[in-house]
Amino acid sequence: MAFWWKKNPKTPSDYAKLLSEHLTKFETVSTTDSRRKAQDECGRYLSGIKQFILEDLDPVPPPEAIDELYATIYQSDLIYDLLVHLPELDFETRKDVAVVFAICLRRSKDNKFITVDYLVTRPKIIALMLRTTEVALKKPHCNDIFLNVGSMILESIKYEQLCRIILKDQQIWKFFEFARLGCFEISTESLQILTDTFTQHPKLVSTEFFNQPQNIQKFIERLNNLIAHGNYVTKRQSIKLLYNLIMIRPYNQLLNAYINSPENLKLIMILLSDRSRNLQLGSFNIFKVFIANPRKSKPVMDILVKNREKLLLYLENFNGDSKDSTFLDEKEYVMQEIESFPRLVSSNSDPFIESSPQKNISG
Structure with a gap:
């Protein structure tokens, strides 16, 4: 299978560098044509990165080249920049951002998830991810941004270190509000984020969230609000979430407060x-x-x-x-x-x- 970049061979890390450079062009573009060109270039370079990290190439790049690609992604703060400029990317490129992020999270070396460790040192990326969902809802026709970033949040929650960052961010409370919105996909995604946040790592949630009475009371108030005033699907999913939570043994604090x-x-x-x-x-x-x-x-x-x-x-x-x-x-x-x-x-x-x-x- 022929690939467009074979005419101008570049190392995998070059793709990350070039993508980073082209993202900054959105800050200076002044015409529709120049914006579209920047979108096309960003889409092509990100697609190239996706092919490299999926090892969907023949021949497969050597491990050293892939290591260098990941190092460049971290050093250039590329994940953060992609989130900043997500609204300016086209529909397909936005989807590729979520795909590349999920693959990066699974990157393991020497029994360590190196991208997860990187994100722990850059909590601003998780914070931006959480805020981007709210920003997306304020823009017309940007529900796909919410859903793409939502999938990134769900992938992050799988890792306890990142779930800890999410739990400590006040933005997590916003998803109770998003769950009551009229859009079925937004509501469902929001409830899934809440469900995964509070069920994936019970020991963490018990010792670092439900150990605070004010968090328990606030959580119950928000969940009761969904149960009492949500639509049918929201009520049903919220009741299910509540039951699952009070049945989790480490959540005795929540159980006792509720009943x-x-x-x-x-x-x-x-x-x-x-x-x-x-x-x-x-x-x-x-x-x-x-x-x-x-x-x-x-x-x-x-x-x-x-x-x-x-x-x-x-x-x-x-x-x-x-x-x-x-x-x-x-x-x-x-x-x-x-x-x-x-x-x-x-x-x-x-x-x-x-x-x-x-x-x-x-x-």
Whole structure:
């Protein structure tokens, strides 16, 4: 297979140098033609870099040449510059930026991920990556930038050292807001970033994030906001995320904070009677954790006692056509526990009316 660069042979590191030089041209271009030319040149040089690091060439460049290419990428701060000028690159080149970044992250030498180690020394790159998603949403027709950078963030989260940087950046809270946006792809990508950030490295999250009560409270408020006010998909994914998190053993701080709050219980009880079967079942998984808690707070217990009869009446026919033995056993257990609560006389027959949540859950 013939490649365009064979007419003018260059070393792999030359491609990184030339790409870096052409990126700076975006700062001085004044016409549409000159901008398009700069885009074309950047696209060609980045495509060349991709071919080199994929070793999709015949003959394959020697290892020393590839090592020099990576060294030039680091020395020229090329990853940072690509992020800075991402909006000015064309659609295909933007996609190549994400591909090249993912390949670079997997680069291993002497049992070390050298690009990961490099990024740890350049936290500004991760910070810029996180900010770029917000900037992209403020520009028209730039959702692809959000998704490309989102994929770069997801790749970064796989590595504990980089996830630590992301956790410490206040920009991570913005993804709760992005998850409520009307665009399905943006919302889904944002929720995936949140899910991976808080589930990939439980020990890290437990000791460096959920060890701070203010982070736990802020996290619960943001997640409850998605559960209460998101669209159907957002609600369903957020409930699933919440359940997965409180089931992670190192996250006892989060579990205890959530299931001892009466406001959280109110929200889950409302969803328990939602019209959607999937939301009902998702909220039941969380509700059963409230019930199984042997040390319920008094406000939580007060709500459960007040709603004892209504809960039993509702659960009697809840998901009645299910043949899932695990669900049926859990439902029986929950009902037995509720039956053991003190009985109160109430003339109100509306389901869970005492547990109606406030109109606005703080976000």
